[in-house]
Amino acid sequence: MRDHEPSQALLNWYDANARDLPWRVAPAQRRNGVVPDPYHVWLSEIMLQQTTVAAVRGYFTRFINRWPDVGALAMADDGDVMGEWAGLGYYARARNLLKSARIIHREMGGIFPQTHAGLIALPGIGPYTAAAISAIAYDHPETVVDGNVERVMARFFAVTDTLDVAKPTLWEHAGSLTPKQRAGDYAQAVMDLGATVCTPKSPSCNACPWQENCRGHARGIAPDLPRRKPKQPKPTRFGIVYVVRRDDGAWLLERRPDRGLLGGMLGWPGSDWGDNPTPAPPVSANWQDPEKIVKHTFTHFHLELSVRVASVTRTARTDVGKFINNNMFHQNDLPTVMAKAFDIAKGWLDRN
Numbered sequence: 001m002r003d004h005e006p007s008q009a010l011l012n013w014y015d016a017n018a019r020d021l022p023w024r025v026a027p028a029q030r031r032n033g034v035v036p037d038p039y040h041v042w043l044s045e046i047m048l049q050q051t052t053v054a055a056v057r058g059y060f061t062r063f064i065n066r067w068p069d070v071g072a073l074a075m076a077d078d079g080d081v082m083g084e085w086a087g088l089g090y091y092a093r094a095r096n097l098l099k100s101a102r103i104i105h106r107e108m109g110g111i112f113p114q115t116h117a118g119l120i121a122l123p124g125i126g127p128y129t130a131a132a133i134s135a136i137a138y139d140h141p142e143t144v145v146d147g148n149v150e151r152v153m154a155r156f157f158a159v160t161d162t163l164d165v166a167k168p169t170l171w172e173h174a175g176s177l178t179p180k181q182r183a184g185d186y187a188q189a190v191m192d193l194g195a196t197v198c199t200p201k202s203p204s205c206n207a208c209p210w211q212e213n214c215r216g217h218a219r220g221i222a223p224d225l226p227r228r229k230p231k232q233p234k235p236t237r238f239g240i241v242y243v244v245r246r247d248d249g250a251w252l253l254e255r256r257p258d259r260g261l262l263g264g265m266l267g268w269p270g271s272d273w274g275d276n277p278t279p280a281p282p283v284s285a286n287w288q289d290p291e292k293i294v295k296h297t298f299t300h301f302h303l304e305l306s307v308r309v310a311s312v313t314r315t316a317r318t319d320v321g322k323f324i325n326n327n328m329f330h331q332n333d334l335p336t337v338m339a340k341a342f343d344i345a346k347g348w349l350d351r352n
């Protein structure tokens with residue numbers, strides 16, 4: 001088997017089976033000379049970091065409707081962008097998105113860098129994202145390896161080492177198949193194959209253009225690959241948030257510091273998250289405990305957040321955060337964990 005044969009077979013499959021994605025230029029459009037917009041490719045790749053295609057679709061469409069090019073995004077208000085990102089998670093991505101947009105707009109005349117080196121110098125762009133943008137937007141023959149591609153390579157080449165040690169080998173295998181022509185379509189084709197055919201639990205080998213040459217399939221071990229080291233259990237951290245509503249309907253909110261989890265997002269005042277938090281309330285009030293816990297899982301830990309609730313009058317004073325009028329406050333601007341706390345608090349306040 002020569003290396004270019006699988007890539008051609010996969011491109012033929014992609015021509016007939018490419019997923020319809022709002023940021024994608026379909027293979028038939030590309031044949032007709034349509035080129036991808038690097039702004040769309042970049043935005044989608046940042047959103048897709050550690051987030052599923054299904055979750056990203058709506059966010060991507062709202063972003064490009066509101067900020068149709070990198071110049072518009074560069075001039076956006078930070079709070080508006082963080083609000084539009086709310087619920088997508090990994091909020092450092094949104095802060096870096098804005099930083100990159102401003103660098104591209106102000107220092108590069110609005111032109112995206114085309115090279116891997118130029119792309120990786122921008123905030124929030126690592127080796128994978130630089131390779132993906134370079135391949136998809138500019139057809140550079142970069143080796144693009146995400147989780148889908150790792151799985152497909154482990155199976156196609158029957159790599160049985162656990163993923164933590166197998167990554168360099170999988171990257172080399174992926175590079176050996178990357179074609180010089182149509183590199184952007186090829187990168188997207190392998191991802192599509194992993195997402196729709198060579199799926200994690202039960203690959204549909206009978207529908208796969210690589211079945212004939214797939215070593216994992218031939219050995220009957222494909223569904224067990226890639227092998228993974230047993231996971232360490234995640235620790236649980238605890239926290240308290242204080243949700244207070246003023247008698248004119250305003251809510252006390254604070255913008256979290258830029259660094260750290262949920263950085264730059266709106267949230268309820270409260271504690272750090274640790275073993276035994278005992279924060280002081282942000283305002284003097286008759287605080288109540290609805291006795292409901294918000295449970296949320298981050299990448300490295302589970303969080304159990306207790307909610308305290310109070311009503312205050314317009315004379316209440318605080319040094320923490322700011323009261324935001326009810327008509328200026330949108331629950332959708334909150335990250336998911338804070339929105340869960342809001343649901344508990346509002347339900348309790350409306351009943352009591």
Ligand code: SF4
Nearest residue numbers: 198205208211214222
């Ligand atoms: Fe994956 Fe099966 Fe295709 Fe091999 S033949 S790449 S295991 S879907």
